[in-house]
Amino acid sequence: MESRVSRLSLLVVLVNALAKVDAQTTVTINTGTIQGFSSTVDGIRVNTFLGIPFAKPPVGDLRFAKPQPPASWTGVKQTVKYGPSCMQRPNEFGFPNATQVSEDCLTLNVFAPNTTGVKAVMVFIHGGGYYFGGTFHYDYTEFAARGNIIVVTVNYRLGAFGFLSIDGANAPGNLGLWDQIEGLKWVKANIKIFNGDPQRVTIFGESAGGGSVTQLALTAAARGLFQRFIPHSGSAWADWAWSTRSPELSMKIGKIVGCNVGPAERAELLACLRKTDAEAYLNASFEATVGVPGLLFYCPEVDGDMFPKSLSDVFKNADSDVVRHFRSLDYMGGFNDGDGAILTPPTATNGMSPADLRDKWIPLKAKDISPEHEAKIAEVLTEEYYDSSADAITTARRYADILTDWLFTGAMGSATAAHASPTGGSTYLYYFTKVPSFGYVVSPMPPWFRRSNHADDLSFLMGAHHPTMVPNATFTDEEKEFSKKMMTYWANFAKTGNPNQPVSPSTTWPEYTASGKEYIELGDVISAKSDVIPKRMVLWTNTIPKIRASAFSTAACGNFPHVFGIAFAVLCALIKYLAYM
Template structure:
């Protein structure tokens, strides 16, 4: 079962009660004379101005997937008359409470947000970064990621988006077209919108980088392996979402088979009273989103052996059956510490005596436990961080290195490891041990999560600027290096760029430090 990392920040509040009527009846636009309207192919939008940037929130890229459109591939958004209010984000897609306070049950959610530096018509079109949010394919929203620092310092256009989540995004059922991949199809629809419309916002439709973290990173992997994504993006950034995840890795599988997804769909249908219906999908379409959320598995992944995703991304990568685009890929030094802290807080006590038995529960094969326990020795005081290292090394760091090796056989690859041992926490809640650079810890260096900047030291601010320089340079040219940043070598040099405050530079010790020889040898 996938244990998803729920980011502990609050999304920008959205307006409740949205429906299909939103597309036909455009609300009045507040008087904002400083922000001229931008004309998309479906109609004009007017956003808001910030210091050196403009944002356009809640732009529809597909029709609301409601009623008979629930569990269908995304349909085109309806055009509108007049100027559409793009000053507030749309509702997040249906999800349980977590990152989104109170959760959401609004299925009219296929909207995106555009952040662009001030000048609408720059001398030359700007690179575009399309950001896919994480959240275990069950939570999250594009509006949670305030991208103004990335846009202004990087001089790039940033698009964040919502996509269908949970059972509404990844239900599989025999005979249902698009089974198991509706959320991925939404992402492709958003990319098609970008190709068609981003020029109106000063973006370069011929220079689009697809980027994401965690489930967003796994999504990028899926799109790299998807034949229906051909031509939709030109570069890729994968943060903490290795393409070599497996279904038997509890914290980071990237996809599951259609057969397994069908079984999950059958279980859901029975749970909501549709298992014995003559037309199961028609019955499911009458079930409320709230009831589906209550009945769905906590583990959700896209399905392969489908039209959109013919192969498991892991298999596609090994065979070279992926889009050959430059890739920037990395993970965080202490990926597993957040999960380990939650496990400790839930009452698990780790001692030298029970460590082999405890670690067996986190491995696909319990017979591996003695070897892993010897490689990661536990004392009376370090159980939490050691468990975090096992989770992070096996599910993220080593699979990320392995992913980089496969990708480098096809196209240029640059690798990083975010290593700020005092990264600003995503939540003020106390933890049983310092988390270091945990899963999602790098996000605050690129975005103001939930619209709120985190407190940083001057050295951390410099690191944030360096990272934005790398990310935006990569989006611009396919190479993260600039004259103003420490040089990062391309993959064949065998190095990883370590990102830490005032200590950014290449290292070739990452694999050894995370015991990747062990993890690569285990079946």
């Protein structure tokens, strides 16, 4: 009898426990009830909800339209797996590829610790050059648990589905950013249900996600939806973060898929492209870029709506409403010492000769940076990065430095300097140099590469519990401790705007100032320093921008006033051509 009572008591306990789990993983948001699942990290339970719709599927007449609030549902929606990623092709950089893609992709995911108290919220915007990626391989369970914060990850439309203006107000560009804003509106409306604080929202993103979060900080359309932002290795100050090619590319896509319309028939083009098969439209968007110069093609643009003015015009007036709001937000950003290695040429497996760097690769990059100023830019790049006595390994690393600085260093340095203000929000800068023992996110890499590659910082921010950036990654004990320290800084900032509070770190992260240029190096040794890679930073935030803003220049023809630059550049090209005839 005693045994039966014991078993009955145990059964009651188990039933109650199961009921408790169900109650914690079933919640009702403003569109219906959702059922997630729980997992634990060192005894801390995290409730996870995946694939929650935050907007109507952008299909049919909603293709190329701003996102619309989602429809409600009855019953309980199972939110236990990621939704499809937005339309894309497999990427060429070695990042994880989406296994399922669809136009019906506007979903988000919530990682919420099952602990008491109202929590700060962090919303993650994934990278991928604005044309690939998704939330499917960003598992923030451990970060949510250790930081005692809620993490939300958001899908958004990509490539020509998300960043191509076709017919002005009827089909605006920047739809991917509008999707991100719709996700933030969902957070504001629903995050209290998960014990989140809608007044303590930090947006953070990597690469194009870093570009996105700074762009959101610069538009009135996102105002009031977040209070802090963290760009990782990407900002709106990068050339690749903006495009001006929508008129050209939209017509080329239309021609490829059989929309036979004239340049002025934008409404007809829009109607035709809305009827085009999604896969055919995707393929045409890639075909349309063949032979078009540039690194990225489908990106945010100055549209007169979300962005009425260009970045340079906005910051001509330091007292403008946009600049004052940008500086009022708390900022923490940085970059990795090997970010640019994603573009390392495959021929550099065994290094690079100094002669090749000087005579081939520097001129190519100078032309990419500014064709009109190619000669002068090649000159300053050679002065900084070329060493005739260096070995092949050192020279290859210097070329990787050029790529890092061109794509990321200058953009992050400029964003940080633009934000710092005595009367604004807090400003913090990091330099990430930790080399993972378990492999790079971008792979394979040449054997001489021993830096922190693009996105390697995210491996440590997500932790060792369930690594999704590098398959089968195994952290050393030292790397686990480093990961915990990084999580503490990030969670602190989300809670207070200060990475040193409320949990005191072992190394205090100094606030960035215009005079001291303070930063923290996150490497094998975490240390507070000043003036990160100073000569290179000045080159990319001051010297090269001044060259690009100056009169047009060519080696054969000298300098010309900017207003006549294009005509003279064409003339000089003709002169060069005739010289070789």
